[in-house]
Amino acid sequence: xxxxxxxxxxxxxxxxxxxxxxxxxxxxxxxxxxxxxxxxxxxxxxxxxxxxxxxxxxxxxxxxxxxxxxxxxxxxxxxxxxxxxxxxxxxxxxxxxxxxxxxxxxxxxxxxxxxxxxxxxxxxxxxxxxxxxxxxxxxxxxxxxxxxxxxxxxxxxxxxxxxxxxxxxxxxxxxxxxxxxxxxxxxxxxxxxxxxxxxxxxxxxxxxxxxxxxxxxxxxxxxxxxxxxxxxxxxxxxxxxxxxx
Amino acid sequence: xxxxxxxxxxxxxxxxxxxxxxxxxxxxxxxxxxxxxxxxxxxxxxxxxxxxxxxxxxxxxxxxxxxxxxxxxxxxxxxxxxxxxxxxxxxxxxxxxxxxxxxxxxxxxxxxxxxxxxxxxxxxxxxxxxxxxxxxxxxxxxxxxxxxxxxxxxxxxxxxxxxxxxxxxxxxxxxxxxxxxxxxxxxxxxxxxxxxxxxxxxxxxxxxxxxxxxxxxxxxxx
Numbered sequence: 001x002x003x004x005x006x007x008x009x010x011x012x013x014x015x016x017x018x019x020x021x022x023x024x025x026x027x028x029x030x031x032x033x034x035x036x037x038x039x040x041x042x043x044x045x046x047x048x049x050x051x052x053x054x055x056x057x058x059x060x061x062x063x064x065x066x067x068x069x070x071x072x073x074x075x076x077x078x079x080x081x082x083x084x085x086x087x088x089x090x091x092x093x094x095x096x097x098x099x100x101x102x103x104x105x106x107x108x109x110x111x112x113x114x115x116x117x118x119x120x121x122x123x124x125x126x127x128x129x130x131x132x133x134x135x136x137x138x139x140x141x142x143x144x145x146x147x148x149x150x151x152x153x154x155x156x157x158x159x160x161x162x163x164x165x166x167x168x169x170x171x172x173x174x175x176x177x178x179x180x181x182x183x184x185x186x187x188x189x190x191x192x193x194x195x196x197x198x199x200x201x202x203x204x205x206x207x208x209x210x211x212x213x214x215x216x217x218x219x220x221x222x223x224x225x226x227x228x229x230x231x232x233x234x235x236x237x238x239x240x241x242x243x244x245x
Numbered sequence: 246x247x248x249x250x251x252x253x254x255x256x257x258x259x260x261x262x263x264x265x266x267x268x269x270x271x272x273x274x275x276x277x278x279x280x281x282x283x284x285x286x287x288x289x290x291x292x293x294x295x296x297x298x299x300x301x302x303x304x305x306x307x308x309x310x311x312x313x314x315x316x317x318x319x320x321x322x323x324x325x326x327x328x329x330x331x332x333x334x335x336x337x338x339x340x341x342x343x344x345x346x347x348x349x350x351x352x353x354x355x356x357x358x359x360x361x362x363x364x365x366x367x368x369x370x371x372x373x374x375x376x377x378x379x380x381x382x383x384x385x386x387x388x389x390x391x392x393x394x395x396x397x398x399x400x401x402x403x404x405x406x407x408x409x410x411x412x413x414x415x416x417x418x419x420x421x422x423x424x425x426x427x428x429x430x431x432x433x434x435x436x437x438x439x440x441x442x443x444x445x446x447x448x449x450x451x452x453x454x455x456x457x458x459x460x461x462x463x464x465x466x467x
Contacts, residue, residue, distance in 0.1 A: 087253035089298040089316065091386055125341075126295065126321030154387030155342060162320050162341035179326075182335030184413070210430040211411040214390040218338035 008035050009156045013226035016163045022171055025059050025164075032160065033061050036153065038137040039117035043164045045125075045133040046086065048172055057168050066114035078103050085122045085134045091154065094120035094138075119146050123161040128176065131169065135161035166224075178222045181240065185222070188215040190241055193232040246451045247378035248303050252296035261301055263287070264310040264352075272350040277398070280420065292347065295322055300378045302371045303451075312351040312371040314379065319343045319392065325426055329394045332426040333414035343390045346379055346429075349399065372406050373443025380439065381450055383431035391429045396422040403427075407442045409435075 012032045019025040033041040042060040060067065069075075076082055085092050100108055112118060117138030125133035135157065139146060166176045181189070184205075191201040198216065202209040216228055225231035235241055248261070255262050266287035273279045273288055281288050295317060302311040317323045319338060323345045326337035351371050356364030383391060392413070395403075403410055410427035417424055429435070440446050 084251075084253045087296045088251045089296060089318065089386075090249065090251065090382065126318045128321060151385070151387075154385070155389070156387075158341045158387045179336050179339055182333065182338075184335065185338075208409075208411050208430075210390070210432070211413070211428055214338065214343065214392075214428050214430075217340045217342050217389065221340040221342075 006156065009159065010226040010230070011035065012156075012160060013163055014230075016160070016167050017224060017226070019167060019171075022059065025167060025171065029059050030061050033137070036137070036156070037149075038139050040115065040136075040138045042136045043133060043161075043168065044082070044136075045131065045165055045168045048127075048129075048131045048169060048174055057172065059164070059168070062116065063114055066111065066116070069110065069114065075107055078107060080104065081120070081122050081134065081136060085124050086132050088124045089126070090124075091157070092122040092124070093150070094122070095143075117141075119143075121150060121157065123157050125161050125165045127165060127169070131165075133161065133165040133168070135164055162221075163224075178224060181219055181222055181235075182215075185215045185219045186235075186240060188212050189219050189228075189231055189235055192216065192228050193235065193241065246303055246305055247374060247381075247449045248301045248451050249378075249382060250299045250301060261303070261310055262299075265299065265301060265313045268310060268313065268352045268354075269348055269350055271353055273348070276353065277396075278421070292317060292322065292324060298382070300375060300382065302374045302378070309355070310352055311355050311367065312349075312375050314349045314375050315347050316379070316382070316391075317345045317347065319345055323347075325392055325394050329419075329424065329426065331417050331419070332394060332424060335414070337426075338390075338392055338413070338428070340390075342388055343392060344383060344388050346391050346393045349375065349393075349395070369405065370443060372402055373439055373445060374449050376406060376408055377436060377439050377443065377445050377449045379429075380431050380436045381448060384433070384436065388431055391431055392426060393429065394424060394426050396424055398422075400425060406439065408439060 012035060015028045015031060019028050029041050029043065033039070040061045042062060043058070045057040048057070058067070080097055081092065081094065097104065117140045119141065120136055120138040122134050122136040125135065127133070137157065139149070141149060169176050187205065188201050191204060196204065198212045199209050201212045205212065219225070220228065220231050223231045223234045225234050250258055250261070266289055269288035270283045270286055273281045274283045282290060292315070298316040299313055300316065301313045303309070304311055318341070319326070320341055324347050325333060325345060326339070330337065351368050355367050355371065379391060408429070410429045412425050412427050414426045
C-alpha cells in the first residue's frame with residue numbers, strides 16, 4: 001500500500017462526484033484521460049431500469065466524427081468490446097482479440113484513424129439491478145510498457161469504472177443507495193480519524209491488517225469517498241461518528 | 246490447470262459447464278444436504294444468471310473437471326448481502342475492489358475412482374489449484390479482497406490448505422451447519438504461501454492458447 005495517497009485517482013474520483021450534468025461528465029472524461037495518461041477514455045452504460053428502450057448512455061473522449069461514423073456503419077453489431085464485454089467480469093485487454101481479420105481489421109483500423117490508441121482495456125461494471133457498463137481506455141504504449149502500466153493502474157480503473165457508473169445512474173435519476181457503514185467499518189474509520197494507521201487499527205481491534213484495509217475499502221465506497229481522509233471528513237460532516245458512544 | 250470461463254464463453258464449453266452444474270448438485274444437494282434447487286440433476290441459482298466468472302480445475306491429461314468455484318462482484322447482486330445477510334447483521338461489505346467467491350466444490354467423481362491416499366492428494370491439490378487461481382485472477386483484475394460464505398467443512402479445508410482468512414460478522418447456524426462469512430487477502434504473499442503448500446510455484450491459469458474449446462473434455466465424458 002502506498003504511503004502517499006494516489007493523487008491522480010483522488011482527483012478523478014472527486015471530479016466524478018462533483019459532475020452535476022452529463023456535459024460536466026464529458027469534461028471529466030477528458031481530464032481523466034489526460035491525467036491518467038491514456039489516449040482515450042469511454043463510458044458506456046446499459047440496462048438501467050426502465051431504460052430498456054433507451055439508447056445506451058455514452059460519455060466518451062472520442063471525436064464526434066468517430067461516434068457518428070460508428071453509428072452510421074452499425075459497428076455496435078461487430079464491436080467485440082461491446083459484444084463480449086457486457087457478459088464478462090474480468091477486464092478485457094483488446095490484445096485478446098488476437099490477429100484481426102476482415103471487418104474487425106477495418107473496424108480497429110478506422111478507430112485508430114479517428115484517434116483511438118492501438119491498445120485498449122475495458123472494465124466491465126455489474127450493477128445491482130441488472131444494469132451494466134463498460135469503461136474503456138486506449139493507449140499507444142509499447143507492449144512491454146502497456147503490460148506494466150495495466151497492472152499498476154488496474155485498481156484505479158476498477159474504481160473509476162464503478163464511480164462513473166454510479167454517477168451516470170444518479171444523472172439518470174436512479175441513484176444508487178449506498179449501504180450504511182457496518183459497526184466494524186465505522187470503528188476502523190474512527191481510529192483512522194484519530195490518526196492511527198491501518199496496522200495500528202489492526203493491533204487495537206485484534207484484526208489482521210488486511211481485514212482492516214478491507215473494511216476501509218468498503219467504507220470509502222459506501223461513503224463515495226476518494227480516500228481515507230475524505231471518508232473521515234464525510235463521516236464528520238454527516239454525524240456518523242457521533243453515533244458511537 | 247485452471248480455466249476461467251466467462252458467461253460470454255459458456256457456449257464454447259458446454260460440456261464443462263454441464264459437468265460443473267451436475268457436480269454442484271451432487272456436492273451441495275446429495276452430499277451436504279443444502280437446500281439448493283436441483284433441476285434435471287443440475288444445481289443452479291439466480292447468481293448464475295448474473296454473468297459470474299467460473300474457475301474450473303481441469304485435469305491436464307484427461308480434461309475431466311476436478312473442481313470449480315464462482316466469482317461475483319460485490320457491486321452487483323451477491324450471496325453474502327442478498328442471501329446470507331443474517332451472517333452480517335451490521336451490513337455486508339461493498340466495493341469495486343472486493344469480489345465474492347461461492348459454490349466452491351471438488352468433484353466427488355475424482356476421489357471415488359482413486360485409492361484413498363491418492364484421492365486425498367487430488368482433493369488437496371485441486372483445492373490449492375482453485376485457491377491459487379482465485380488469487381491470480383483477482384491480482385490481474387486489481388481486486389484486493391475476496392469475501393465468501395462457507396461452512397465448518399470448508400473452514401477445515403482452508404486450514405489444511407494453510408489459507409488464512411478472517412471471519413467477519415457473526416457465525417450462525419443455518420440448518421444443520423455452522424456458517425461463516427470470511428475475508429481473504431488477494432496478495433502476492435497469499436499466492437506464494439498457497440503455492441508453497443500446493444507445490445504450485447508458477448501460474449495455474451491456462452493461457453488463451455491452452456484453453457481447449459470442447460473436444461478434450463467431451464471425449465472423456467461417459
